Amino acid sequence: MKFNDWQLEPQPVFLDEEIDPDFNPNSELSRSRIIDDSDLDGPEAKRLKHDNILEDGGNQKAECAICLLPMELPVRFPCSHEFCFTCAKGLMRTTAKSCGICRTEIPLNFIKNPESFATETVQAPIRKNSWFYKSRSGWWVYAPRMQTEIENAFQSGKSTYECIFNGRNCVLDFKKSIQTFGENEFQKKVQKIKRGLSDSSHLGVAGLRYRVPS
Ligand SMILES: [Zn+2]
Ligand SMILES: [Zn+2]
Incomplete structure (x- = not known):
C-alpha cells in the first residue's frame, strides 16, 4: 500500500468533539444514566408548563445548499x-475544507471560534427531554432537528439511533448512554450522552457556545 501523507494530517477538531479524558466507555461506573432528572427542580424547570416551550420564531429560513432543509444555526463564511452550522462542520471534514458552493477556502478560525461566523445569537433552549453529549469541556445539546429525530427514535423503543454527526457517521446507543463516531474503525470516538432539561447552564448547542470567553 502506498504511503499517503494526508492520512497523517490531524483532523481539525471542534470544541464539542474533544474527548472527555475521564470517560472510559468500557467502565460500567463511568456510564451516565440516560435520563437525567436531577435538574428538573431548578428555577428554569419550574417555569416550564409544557414539554417544549422553546421553538423557532417561525420565520421561514432559507434552504441550506448541503442538506436542502431550512437553515439551522446558520453560519456565514467570508x-x-x-x-447550517452542522453542515458547515461537515465541510471541514473534507480534504479541500472549502465552501460547499464557491469552493473558497474556509478560514481555520471557524474551528476555534465558530460563534463569530453565526448569523444569529445562539439562545439556550429551555426544554425538557433534550438530548446532550459530553465533550472534554462539558455538555452540549444536539442541534434542534437532531433532537427531534433522537427523541422519536428513543420514544419508539429503539436501542440505537444512527445519524450524521458533524459530517460523520454516528451511532447513539441508548442502553450504554454513549455515542460513537469517527472516520473509520480505528479512529472511533466515544462520548457520553444523556436526556434531560436543557437550559443556559450547559455549554451550548452542537458546538456553538452560549457564552463565548472574550
Ligand atoms: Zn444544512
Ligand atoms: Zn462560498
Whole structure:
C-alpha cells in the first residue's frame, strides 16, 4: 500500500468533539444514566408548563445548499455563503475544507471560534427531554432537528439511533448512554450522552457556545 501523507494530517477538531479524558466507555461506573432528572427542580424547570416551550420564531429560513432543509444555526463564511452550522462542520471534514458552493477556502478560525461566523445569537433552549453529549469541556445539546429525530427514535423503543454527526457517521446507543463516531474503525470516538432539561447552564448547542470567553 502506498504511503499517503494526508492520512497523517490531524483532523481539525471542534470544541464539542474533544474527548472527555475521564470517560472510559468500557467502565460500567463511568456510564451516565440516560435520563437525567436531577435538574428538573431548578428555577428554569419550574417555569416550564409544557414539554417544549422553546421553538423557532417561525420565520421561514432559507434552504441550506448541503442538506436542502431550512437553515439551522446558520453560519456565514467570508464568501457570504451560508450553511447550517452542522453542515458547515461537515465541510471541514473534507480534504479541500472549502465552501460547499464557491469552493473558497474556509478560514481555520471557524474551528476555534465558530460563534463569530453565526448569523444569529445562539439562545439556550429551555426544554425538557433534550438530548446532550459530553465533550472534554462539558455538555452540549444536539442541534434542534437532531433532537427531534433522537427523541422519536428513543420514544419508539429503539436501542440505537444512527445519524450524521458533524459530517460523520454516528451511532447513539441508548442502553450504554454513549455515542460513537469517527472516520473509520480505528479512529472511533466515544462520548457520553444523556436526556434531560436543557437550559443556559450547559455549554451550548452542537458546538456553538452560549457564552463565548472574550
Ligand atoms: Zn444544512
Ligand atoms: Zn462560498
